[in-house]
Amino acid sequence: MSKKGLGVLFSVLVGVSVLVAGCGSGNQAAQTNQAAQTNQAAQTNQASAAEPKKExxxxxxxxxxxxxxxxxxxxxxxxxxxxxxxxxxxxxxxxxxxxxxxxxxxxxxxxxxxxxxxxxxxxxxxxxxxxxxxxxxIGFYSDKWKSKDELKEGAKIGIPNNPSNEFRALTLLQEQGLIKLRDGLTTYEATPKDIVENPKKLEFVEAEAATLPRALPDLDGAIINTNVVLEAKIDPNSALFREGGNSxxxxxxxxxxxxxxxxxxxxxxxxxxxxxxxxxxxxxxxxxxxxxx
Known part of the structure; x- marks a missing residue:
């Protein structure tokens, strides 16, 4: 082989070596970069796991x-x-x-x-x-009577004095046939002044709901909210009558x-x-x- 041929062959071999080395170097760099990213992600996840959830x-x-x-x-x-x-x-x-x-x-x-x-x-x-x-x-409680039929004429009945619960109490008495409210009540507000029929001439004592359990000894009965009954340690099963489930x-x-x-x-x-x-x-x-x- 001539010197010129040997020179060409040497040049080709050197080029291939450089190319292979270059490819190997790029692949190694990619692997190194990928490893770094994986390591960083792992560290981030580990840090997130270590941080307590914000309460x-x-x-x-x-x-x-x-x-x-x-x-x-x-x-x-x-x-x-x-x-x-x-x-x-x-x-x-x-x-x-x-x-x-x-x-x-x-x-x-x-x-x-x-x-x-x-x-x-x-x-x-x-x-x-x-x-x-x-x-x-809401229910009707009494220390004196066991049935609504025992209520005498002129009996004193305690009712809550805030508008919505007063309406609620009077409506319950109406459902039991003890009174009749005027027609046309379109809001949740009513007072004894809205009673148009009161056969037993019941007398109404308007008071703060929380005071009604203490007032029972002085009344013939009272309509009391159940949460007040529970707080007063009164047995809710002792109500003579109460609202239905459709309240x-x-x-x-x-x-x-x-x-x-x-x-x-x-x-x-x-x-x-x-x-x-x-x-x-x-x-x-x-x-x-x-x-x-």
């Missing part, structure tokens, strides 16, 4: 019984979803709506819609109803308008309306509290 505190103002007890029951379930449920009980339940308006709490759980409707315009509450939870059938007075979760779409509120609503909560209510309260879902 959100949800403050709910509630009546003590049964509202707060129901909320306490669902606390563990919400905890699993990253929500720390804080139950706030105020001495005066009448302050639960102002507290919600003033952003002191995220929601409240103590009232039914007719009550809310009766106060929201006057007080300027811009609220929304998130979930219906239960009905507390429109379901107790609700109330929030500031717009907050019903918050993720935490939706999770609260879902947790309150499960078969487990339904069973808890039925087992714990019997006829005194009826699930509304």
């Amino acid at each position: 959100v505190t949800l403050k709910i103002g509630a009546a003590p019984v049964p509202h707060a007890e129901i909320l306490e029951f669902i606390k563990p379930k919400l905890k699993e979803q990253g929500i720390n449920l804080e139950v706030v009980i105020l001495d005066d339940e009448g302050q639960l709506n102002p507290a919600l308006k003033d952003n002191q709490i995220d929601a409240n759980f103590f009232q039914h819609v007719p009550y809310l409707d009766s106060v929201k315009t006057e007080k300027g509450f811009d609220f929304a109803v998130a979930a219906k939870v239960h009905v507390e059938p 429109p007075y379901a107790n609700v979760i109330t929030v500031r308008k717009g907050d019903e779409n918050r993720d935490e509120i939706k999770k609260l609503d879902a947790a309150l309306t499960t078969p487990e909560v339904k069973k808890f209510i039925e087992d714990k309260y019997g006829v005194a509290v009826v699930p509304a879902f």
